[in-house]
Amino acid sequence: MNPRNGLNFSGGPGALPDSVLQQVQEAILCVPEVGLSILGISHRSDWFAAVVTELENNIRTLLELPRGYHVLFLQGGATQQFSTVPMVLLHGKKFPAEYVHSGYWSGKALSEAQRGGGIRVLWSGEECGYRRLARDDELPFSPDAPYIHYVSNETVEGLQFHRVLGRDDVPRVCDMSSDFLSKPCEADRFSLIYAHAQKNIGPAGVTVVIVRESLLEHMPDHLPGFLDYRNHARTHSNFNTPPVFAIYVVLLVTRWLMKEVGGVVRMDQINREKAELLYGLLDRSDGFYCSRAHLEDRSRMNVVFTLATADAQQRFLAEAQAAGFSGLAGHRAIGGVRASIYNALTLSAVEQLAGFMEDFQHRQHRHTRC
Amino acid sequence: MNPRNGLNFSGGPGALPDSVLQQVQEAILCVPEVGLSILGISHRSDWFAAVVTELENNIRTLLELPRGYHVLFLQGGATQQFSTVPMVLLHGKKFPAEYVHSGYWSGKALSEAQRGGGIRVLWSGEECGYRRLARDDELPFSPDAPYIHYVSNETVEGLQFHRVLGRDDVPRVCDMSSDFLSKPCEADRFSLIYAHAQKNIGPAGVTVVIVRESLLEHMPDHLPGFLDYRNHARTHSNFNTPPVFAIYVVLLVTRWLMKEVGGVVRMDQINREKAELLYGLLDRSDGFYCSRAHLEDRSRMNVVFTLATADAQQRFLAEAQAAGFSGLAGHRAIGGVRASIYNALTLSAVEQLAGFMEDFQHRQHRHTRC
Numbered sequence A, B: 001m002n003p004r005n006g007l008n009f010s011g012g013p014g015a016l017p018d019s020v021l022q023q024v025q026e027a028i029l030c031v032p033e034v035g036l037s038i039l040g041i042s043h044r045s046d047w048f049a050a051v052v053t054e055l056e057n058n059i060r061t062l063l064e065l066p067r068g069y070h071v072l073f074l075q076g077g078a079t080q081q082f083s084t085v086p087m088v089l090l091h092g093k094k095f096p097a098e099y100v101h102s103g104y105w106s107g108k109a110l111s112e113a114q115r116g117g118g119i120r121v122l123w124s125g126e127e128c129g130y131r132r133l134a135r136d137d138e139l140p141f142s143p144d145a146p147y148i149h150y151v152s153n154e155t156v157e158g159l160q161f162h163r164v165l166g167r168d169d170v171p172r173v174c175d176m177s178s179d180f181l182s183k184p185c186e187a188d189r190f191s192l193i194y195a196h197a198q199k200n201i202g203p204a205g206v207t208v209v210i211v212r213e214s215l216l217e218h219m220p221d222h223l224p225g226f227l228d229y230r231n232h233a234r235t236h237s238n239f240n241t242p243p244v245f246a247i248y249v250v251l252l253v254t255r256w257l258m259k260e261v262g263g264v265v266r267m268d269q270i271n272r273e274k275a276e277l278l279y280g281l282l283d284r285s286d287g288f289y290c291s292r293a294h295l296e297d298r299s300r301m302n303v304v305f306t307l308a309t310a311d312a313q314q315r316f317l318a319e320a321q322a323a324g325f326s327g328l329a330g331h332r333a334i335g336g337v338r339a340s341i342y343n344a345l346t347l348s349a350v351e352q353l354a355g356f357m358e359d360f361q362h363r364q365h366r367h368t369r370c
Helices: A018-029 A048-063 A077-089 A106-112 A213-218 A229-234 A246-259 A264-283 A310-324 A348-363 B020-031 B046-063 B075-087 B104-114 B213-218 B228-236 B245-259 B264-283 B310-322 B347-363
Strands: A068-075 A097-101 A119-124 A148-151 A171-175 A192-196 A207-210 A287-289 A302-307 A339-340 B069-074 B098-102 B121-126 B148-151 B172-175 B190-194 B207-212 B289-291 B302-307 B337-340
Touching: A018 A246, A018 B148, A048 A068, A048 A097, A048 A207, A048 A246, A068 A213, A068 A229, A077 A106, A077 A192, A077 A207, A097 A106, A106 A148, A106 A171, A106 B213, A119 B020, A148 B075, A192 A229, A207 A213, A207 A229, A213 B046, A229 B172, A246 B245, A264 A302, A264 A348, A287 B337, A302 A310, A310 A339, A310 A348, A339 B289, A348 B228, B020 B245, B046 B207, B046 B245, B069 B213, B069 B228, B075 B104, B075 B172, B075 B190, B075 B228, B104 B121, B104 B148, B104 B172, B207 B228, B213 B228, B245 B264, B264 B302, B264 B347, B302 B310, B310 B337
Parallel strands: A097 A119, A097 A148, A148 A171, A171 A192, B098 B121, B098 B148, B148 B172, B172 B190
Antiparallel strands: A068 A207, A192 A207, A287 A302, A302 A339, B069 B207, B190 B207, B289 B302, B302 B337
């Protein structure tokens, strides 16, 4: 991190690696190979075509993606995909698509999908207050569903599926916005993966869509052009002017992930270490800090917890902010505290937060249990 | 311009002012007021809310926009608006919307609108090879149309309407992507204006939509959430994660326009001077350079011309590129030469190009007329 800067523990947009920021900073004035600012380079230039090609290839390499997939870079965030997926995949189907409602974001995906009808909620975490995820025996996926949809990591509640859901004979669609490229994900078991950039891989403004080619064979023809994945696939994400800058930053992040980190297996090890450090601290805090999620479903991206009293929590957040730990307030939907520890948030930064948390606990006169 | 850099005469993404690039460069490492990189600041932060408020206000001030309009910052480019406009405004209407087909981009808007039916092409420039625009007596706008649509400046052909089209009793919708904030535009005569950023006001990845509040009263309810202007209006462009970086850059450009340039009237004077310099040179070139557009419809943003022979043209483009004049090749749809001279391309840069063009002409052994 830049020494002047705070540490970004927010739910997103997340931190980016220092080495990436330095390269971006240079590119703002001039990309040396082109002699122009990155903000003014044509999306039709050979240079930008090479950027997209390299980025597509990097993602294929990082995910060990087999042939038969398109890798697209779109606008509109995951929210646009919430609407696009059913428009594309439900058209003319007689059985409903099956959605797992595991938290805030899968709820948003569900609401958008339900506008068109033809959706079945297979399981909802509402009854358990979204403190745990569905077990396999609670998920009776049907072989007739046109697709299943779930969110791999719920940032608000701090829940993460540590396995692939669904059946191999039904197309899997997954919103991986908040854990994409944070670990291996068995990408070849999915028909469609989407992930906005602003957690682990770049700035807000670009969304990666990985779609199996065979899924595009039976698309409806009446879709607006910008929602038709085939247009973006055919043009390598140059159907209309793409967000050149955001795509370039994502390229730099994938280079960092491959060359400096050493790939997603290594990234996963680091992310586990970061998460274990914080969860271990919560578990050893004698009830001073309480983890929200059940043990087996804890997210390695978003560590969500509460303090015993509203007063202690308020003081904790204020002191943390003053000490340079930025964005720790929980999502406005549920409150509490959330430490988001995406790829670029270093182990050292997490250690600093853990040190602060231990110190804060010790400084309290009476340790109240929650 | 940065001395290492070429001069960006491309059709877009266009150049940005040096002073803006310097501020952006600093913000990449750290926005001082926040202590975080601009790429990792929360879109829910007070700081970003203030960015959006100031930007909305700057645009209202620059355009002298009266009350009763929303100013939105969306993703998806003008292309997304090509589809959204008829989805929003044609719903349940019995008369067709009227489109003016003046060139490449209005043709794109038309194609997307025609997917849903209910469109009438009021005039097409096809017969005249898109070398001139419609005269008023060729545009029999109907009082029954739910809206009229046109593109104020055609970047490919270098054509620009120097007046407002349509009738005051029918909502005007205008794609101003390529001349937005380059001059006063009588914004209060329009019901909906849209403009992507990447010509005059910022990087690719954000689109300004200015929409009259009364237009939103009769919108259909079945639209996907991200296409419903009301969601974006209600949340001040924070319905889902907006492109924080691109919006921030647009804010800096509007500050530059207000404080360094002195507003859109002054900007218009400078842009006229730039355009007159180049058109004057074409007209005095004794047929060596031939302007494509008819005199009265010439664009002040895109000066499109040809040279007498394909060979001379090829040499011209190669030598210009080598001399640091970047992006002068005409659009792939029609070829030729195009000097795009958006707001941030300085008079000095245009003078340098004019000098190069005169020199190139003098260096030719035989002056062939086209």
